[in-house]
Amino acid sequence: MSGPPRQLPPPSSRFLLPTLAAVTYIAALVAFWGFLSLGLDRDVVDYPDASPLLGPAMAAVAGVVTWVALVRGRGSRHPGVEVVAAGILSLAAMLLVSAIGYAPAAALHFALSPFMLGAAALSALTVLVTRLLSSSAVSGII
Numbered sequence: 001m002s003g004p005p006r007q008l009p010p011p012s013s014r015f016l017l018p019t020l021a022a023v024t025y026i027a028a029l030v031a032f033w034g035f036l037s038l039g040l041d042r043d044v045v046d047y048p049d050a051s052p053l054l055g056p057a058m059a060a061v062a063g064v065v066t067w068v069a070l071v072r073g074r075g076s077r078h079p080g081v082e083v084v085a086a087g088i089l090s091l092a093a094m095l096l097v098s099a100i101g102y103a104p105a106a107a108l109h110f111a112l113s114p115f116m117l118g119a120a121a122l123s124a125l126t127v128l129v130t131r132l133l134s135s136s137a138v139s140g141i142i
Helices: 016-040 054-072 079-101 106-111 114-134
Strands: none
Touching: 016 054, 016 114, 054 079, 054 114, 079 106, 079 114, 106 114
């Protein structure tokens, strides 16, 4: 007596894990900026005449950079390069958005901000953890 044929799961999209990781990165970034803002008693964007959309735009562009780093580095043989590149490029992208969205002179102020440096480190950490979790050695354990 044979039962019904076994159903195979649909093939996974190669964009699913990077998308989930990038969304998680943005959520963690918002939480990180919130707690850091409370702890330092300082705003993320501490220019009173800056647009209220400057901070969310910087977070969004850092999320896009993190997503691109995850998609492009999926089959990379050098995971350290993609981790460092994600951190540096997310910082550079946020500084570019701040220079375009507010003023080029403000980019130096933002570059030294613990908010931007923490966001870049969180981007690199997201790429590293996602890379480790998606490797075949860890996938068998999870």
